[in-house]
Amino acid sequence: MSQPLYQARIPIHPRSVEGRFRNLKYGILFLAYAVFFLLPWLRWERETGPSQAVLFDIPHRRFYLFDLIVYPQDIFWLAGLLMIAALLLFFVTGLAGRVFCGYFCFQTLWTDVYMFLERRIQGERPARIRLSNQPWNAEKILKLGATHASWLLVAFATGLGFVLYWADAPTMVREFFTGQAAHAAYVTTGLLTLTTYTFAGLAREQVCTYMCPYARFQSVMFDRDTLIVSYDRARGEGMAGRAKPARDLRSRDERQQAGVGDCIDCGYCVQVCPTGIDIRNGLQIECIHCALCIDACDAIMDKQGWPRGLIRYTSENALEGGKTRFLKLKTVGYGTAILIIGTLLVLSVLHRPELDANVSQVRQPLFVQMADGSTQNSYEIALNNKTQRRLDLEIRVVGLEGADLDLGRVEEIVLEPTQRTTVLARVRYHPEPGGSPSRLPLEFEIVEREGLVEPVRVGSQLSLRP
Amino acid sequence: MSTNENPSKKPGEVETTGHVWDANLQEYNNPLPRWWLWGFYATVVFAVVYWILYPAWPVGDTFTKGLNTVTFMEDGEERTMHWNTRALLTHDMQSGKHAVRQREMLERVGEMDYDTILADVDAMSFVNAYAKGSFGTWCAACHQTGGAGVIGLYPNLRNDQWKWGGTVAEIEETLVNGRLGYMPGYRETLNSEQLEQVASYVLSLNNYDMDGDPVAAGAEIFTGHLGGCFQCHGMDAQGLTSQGAPNLSNNLWALVDVPGAADDEERVARVAEFVRDGIQREMPAFADRLSPTEIRVLTAYVHSLGGGQ
Ligand code: SF4
Ligand code: SF4
Numbered sequence: 113m114s115q116p117l118y119q120a121r122i123p124i125h126p127r128s129v130e131g132r133f134r135n136l137k138y139g140i141l142f143l144a145y146a147v148f149f150l151l152p153w154l155r156w157e158r159e160t161g162p163s164q165a166v167l168f169d170i171p172h173r174r175f176y177l178f179d180l181i182v183y184p185q186d187i188f189w190l191a192g193l194l195m196i197a198a199l200l201l202f203f204v205t206g207l208a209g210r211v212f213c214g215y216f217c218f219q220t221l222w223t224d225v226y227m228f229l230e231r232r233i234q235g236e237r238p239a240r241i242r243l244s245n246q247p248w249n250a251e252k253i254l255k256l257g258a259t260h261a262s263w264l265l266v267a268f269a270t271g272l273g274f275v276l277y278w279a280d281a282p283t284m285v286r287e288f289f290t291g292q293a294a295h296a297a298y299v300t301t302g303l304l305t306l307t308t309y310t311f312a313g314l315a316r317e318q319v320c321t322y323m324c325p326y327a328r329f330q331s332v333m334f335d336r337d338t339l340i341v342s343y344d345r346a347r348g349e350g351m352a353g354r355a356k357p358a359r360d361l362r363s364r365d366e367r368q369q370a371g372v373g374d375c376i377d378c379g380y381c382v383q384v385c386p387t388g389i390d391i392r393n394g395l396q397i398e399c400i401h402c403a404l405c406i407d408a409c410d411a412i413m414d415k416q417g418w419p420r421g422l423i424r425y426t427s428e429n430a431l432e433g434g435k436t437r438f439l440k441l442k443t444v445g446y447g448t449a450i451l452i453i454g455t456l457l458v459l460s461v462l463h464r465p466e467l468d469a470n471v472s473q474v475r476q477p478l479f480v481q482m483a484d485g486s487t488q489n490s491y492e493i494a495l496n497n498k499t500q501r502r503l504d505l506e507i508r509v510v511g512l513e514g515a516d517l518d519l520g521r522v523e524e525i526v527l528e529p530t531q532r533t534t535v536l537a538r539v540r541y542h543p544e545p546g547g548s549p550s551r552l553p554l555e556f557e558i559v560e561r562e563g564l565v566e567p568v569r570v571g572s573q574l575s576l577r578p
Numbered sequence: 579m580s581t582n583e584n585p586s587k588k589p590g591e592v593e594t595t596g597h598v599w600d601a602n603l604q605e606y607n608n609p610l611p612r613w614w615l616w617g618f619y620a621t622v623v624f625a626v627v628y629w630i631l632y633p634a635w636p637v638g639d640t641f642t643k644g645l646n647t648v649t650f651m652e653d654g655e656e657r658t659m660h661w662n663t664r665a666l667l668t669h670d671m672q673s674g675k676h677a678v679r680q681r682e683m684l685e686r687v688g689e690m691d692y693d694t695i696l697a698d699v700d701a702m703s704f705v706n707a708y709a710k711g712s713f714g715t716w717c718a719a720c721h722q723t724g725g726a727g728v729i730g731l732y733p734n735l736r737n738d739q740w741k742w743g744g745t746v747a748e749i750e751e752t753l754v755n756g757r758l759g760y761m762p763g764y765r766e767t768l769n770s771e772q773l774e775q776v777a778s779y780v781l782s783l784n785n786y787d788m789d790g791d792p793v794a795a796g797a798e799i800f801t802g803h804l805g806g807c808f809q810c811h812g813m814d815a816q817g818l819t820s821q822g823a824p825n826l827s828n829n830l831w832a833l834v835d836v837p838g839a840a841d842d843e844e845r846v847a848r849v850a851e852f853v854r855d856g857i858q859r860e861m862p863a864f865a866d867r868l869s870p871t872e873i874r875v876l877t878a879y880v881h882s883l884g885g886g887q
Contacts, residue, residue: 119609315613322611476724480736480884483828488736488884492706520882521696534703538884 121318123244124388126227127237127380131407140215141224149269152276159500160529168278174530180461181530183498185468192457196450203446205333207438208425209340210401213327219319220400222270222312223386229262237383263313264305271304317387321398328397336428337437341401343392343423344431348375354392357416364418374422380412381405381423391423466565467503468496468532469558471572478575486516486540489574493535493556497527504561509539512554512574516540543576550578632661684708687878688871692746695878702882709879712872716864717880725883729835738885739830743819745887750877756863759822763856764805770850772799776807777849783815783827786842833857 156165156178167176175182182189204211213220234240234255243252275297276284287293288301311319320327334340348354350373357376361367364374375392382390384405387398391405409423427436474490482488497503505525509517518538525535539554552574559567595605629635632644643660650657650669659665671677683704687695695701714723721727725735738744741759742752764773772795779796782788799805801813808815810823817825824832831837834852839845864873880886 116609118612118615120612318611318613322614474724476722477726477736480726480734481830482885483738483825483830485829490736490884518884520702520886521693522699522702523697525699533699534706535699536702536706536882 122388124317124386125237125240125244126386126388126404127383127408128231129380129384129404129408129411131404131410133403133407137215137224137402137404141221144216144221145225149273152273152281161500162280164280166277167280170278172530181498183468183496185496186464189457189460192453192460195453196457199446199450199453202333203443203450205330206335206338206442206446209334209338210330210399213320214401214403217400219311219324220402222266222308223316225266226263226312226316227386229266230259233259233262260313263309267305267308267313268301270308271301274304275300317398317400320387320400327400331397335440335442337440339425339427339436340395341391341399341403341406341423342395342426342428342431343375343381344421344426345392345394346431347373348392348422349373364416374413374418376412376416378412380408384408464498465568466497466499467505467558467560467568468494468498469556469568469570470494470496471556471570473572473575479577481577482540484542486542487574487576488538488540491537491539491556491572493537493558493570494532495525495527495535495558496532497530499565500529501564502529503527503564506559506561507535507537508557508559510555510557510569512539512541512552514542515554515574539574541574541576550576552576680708684871684875688874692874692878692881695874696746696881702878705875705878705882709875712868712876713879716868717876725880727832729831729838730833733832734830735880736883736885737830738887739824739828739832740819740885740887741817741822741824741832743887744881744885746877746881748819749880749886750873752861753868753873753877753880754863754865757822757861759857759859759861761810761823761856761858763854765854768799768805768853770854772804773850773854774846776800776805776853777846780815780826780849781836781842781845784829784836786845788842788846 151166152164154165155163156176157163158176161181162169162176164176165178169176173184201212230240234243243255246252272285272288275288279294279297284293284297288297315323350368351371353373354375354377355361355367355370355372356378361370361372367374381392382388382405384407385391386402386404387400389396389398391399403425406423406425410420413420413422430436471491471493474492479487479489493507495505503526505527507517507519507525509515516539518540519535520538522535525533527533537556541552553571554574555569555571557567557569593607595607598604629642630644631646633641634644635642646661647658648661648665648669650665650672652668687701687704690698690701695705713721713725717725720732721735722732727734727736733739733741740748742748742757764776768776775792775796776799777796778788778792779800782793782796800807800811800815810818810821811826812818812823815826817823824830834848836845836848839848868876
């Protein structure tokens with residue numbers, strides 16, 4: 113075999129670039145970091161419960177999101193949220209390609225910060241290449257050491273920042289550094305420090321190209337109208353290909369006469385690419401659509417005084433001289449689905465009953481005959497107080513004339529805020545002689561004695577001997 | 579990035595496997611990335627660490643135990659043994675969060691009196707959840723999972739017919755000491771006609787439309803000295819809980835499958851057969867098997883099934 117069996121990563125040293133997309137990306141990055149790191153510190157007034165705006169309280173099984181408290185029973189909201197996320201991804205990817213990868217993916221965001229640190233410590237691309245090629249000496253040790261130290265610091269902050277969402281943030285930080293926090297906090301922080309450092313610092317673009325499944329299947333969401341970061345081959349190469357601005361090939365007129373395209377083969381677009389590819393070779397799986405090459409090439413075009421957009425967001429159709437169609441069955445379909453599910457989700461959140469009642473009929477046995485000739489059914493009524501108030505409840509049976517409710521000796525059903533309990537209920541009923549149906553519908557009505565919450569009605573049934 | 583190409587070669591010079599399909603489809607023979615190789619080594623290291631920590635290799639008729647241990651209490655003594663799921667379960671039952679919480683709740687309910695338990699929603703909610711398990715372990719074999727019993731064999735605990743009484747005190751007494759039920763057989767005292775007469779009488783008490791004559795004769799036997807049934811079941815057949823004698827007038831049949839009979843003739847035959855043979859039954863005592871707390875929870879549960887008094 114003429115080649116090695118295993119191949120080391122070829123280091124990439126992207127050059128920095130300025131421009132519209134770079135600014136947009138910094139904006140998003142800033143916002144994302146601000147939200148991620150500061151949100152757990154936001155305090156929030158609640159009658160009962162923690163005073164943290166966003167808190168995922170696993171031991172008590174509830175999530176606090178500002179004024180919304182999410183209980184395990186609301187798990188289907190998560191399904192709605194995931195559906196919206198997936199559809200949004202399909203929608204956006206179909207329209208504008210890998211928007212998620214380029215602007216919002218954690219891997220992209222964190223790698224961006226790591227590259228920023230790297231550049232501040234080691235210098236611009238040529239300096240970094242020199243540094244990585246030079247033998248080990250004090251300068252190299254110092255600079256690389258500082259880089260990795262700064263990376264580890266960000267990784268640690270990320271790990272700890274994540275942990276703060278699961279407990280009271282100020283307490284957590286104090287406990288963490290005095291060695292009193294839960295094991296899980298240290299393990300999670302450690303794990304996230306390690307993965308952040310590895311993925312954003314060491315693995316970088318390899319995560320996108322080798323590990324990320326999304327990179328592999330999003331091409332199926334593309335079509336000929338999808339906006340992609342693309343090099344305008346026709347304009348850049350002309351008839352005779354690209355050429356450096358040598359003598360007689362400086363102005364655009366001279367070039368066009370010589371059949372040469374607008375690309376001056378400066379290589380800037382390749383040098384800024386964080387995945388190390390040459391966009392002029394066409395759409396590639398490694399391209400995360402970060403649009404930095406657009407900024408790079410626009411800068412070059414500006415300098416030449418030529419129109420921008422040699423590399424730009426465009427569609428295959430547009431590249432071939434056609435028009436990009438955005439209104440298609442696919443996009444409209446995804447858009448409608450997102451709207452419908454989104455509306456349902458919002459409605460469900462807004463109309464969630466504050467008192468959650470669930471009735472399950474005891475099925476073993478389904479019914480039993482009593483001494484007075486009546487038939488008795490048993491039920492377990494699970495009640496969950498989702499309010500911040502103490503509720504004094506009363507249960508009634510409605511919708512079935514002559515049915516008697518028996519709660520044994522339980523007279524008071526008081527639920528503290530966010531408390532849950534199960535009430536055992538029995539219903540007795542004298543079936544009419546001569547065969548009533550084997551099942552009669554009935555409803556349990558749960559009423560708050562002081563009228564603090566809306567009465568809740570839950571349907572069930574009464575079973576009789578068939 | 580790690581390109582397709584070997585850096586020493588020019589692009590397009592990647593080695594191929596040499597196979598060509600459909601004129602121009604070729605398979606690249608790219609080297610594996612090195613991190614992938616290191617990932618593989620890591621799994622090997624993991625396996626070795628795992629062997630050292632956990633039971634792994636069979637050796638003759640034993641096996642390597644591993645260095646990891648589990649500590650738990652056994653008969654009041656602390657015991658440490660090699661890691662295994664059974665020891666882990668024991669450990670969990672003793673010190674796991676949910677086990678501890680259940681134990682605390684059990685203690686709390688164990689200290690309440692019945693009046694408090696039965697009137698307290700949360701105590702009853704716990705009783706229902708917890709006792710379902712003990713009932714399944716100790717009682718369901720006879721009384722069935724839901725407590726509905728089996729006609730002719732085991733009493734129904736869900737209706738309000740209580741041979742031995744349905745107050746908490748009586749239910750507890752039943753659980754603690756067990757019960758011995760006995761009804762003598764009348765094969766020597768009554769002839770088959772008389773047996774049928776008694777049966778007709780009892781059925782008439784339960785609103786079955788019986789002929790007048792046998793019913794009157796049966797009543798005579800029931801309340802007179804010939805049968806003497808009233809001694810246990812009472813003159814009006816309302817039963818006597820101190821004897822474990824059931825009420826015979828509420829149309830609830832624990833031992834004779836009257837509801838399952840096709841017609842009056844069969845009903846009479848079934849009751850008559852039962853009176854002829856009598857019955858002796860035993861409910862075992864649980865005092866030496868269950869703790870007082872456990873009996874308390876079970877009592878409250880059985881009481882709550884629907885027929886407690
Ligand atoms: S080719 Fe351009 S858009 Fe794609 S990853 Fe590289 S710099 Fe970003
Ligand atoms: S930055 Fe623009 S001009 Fe320079 S090589 Fe890339 S495509 Fe050509």
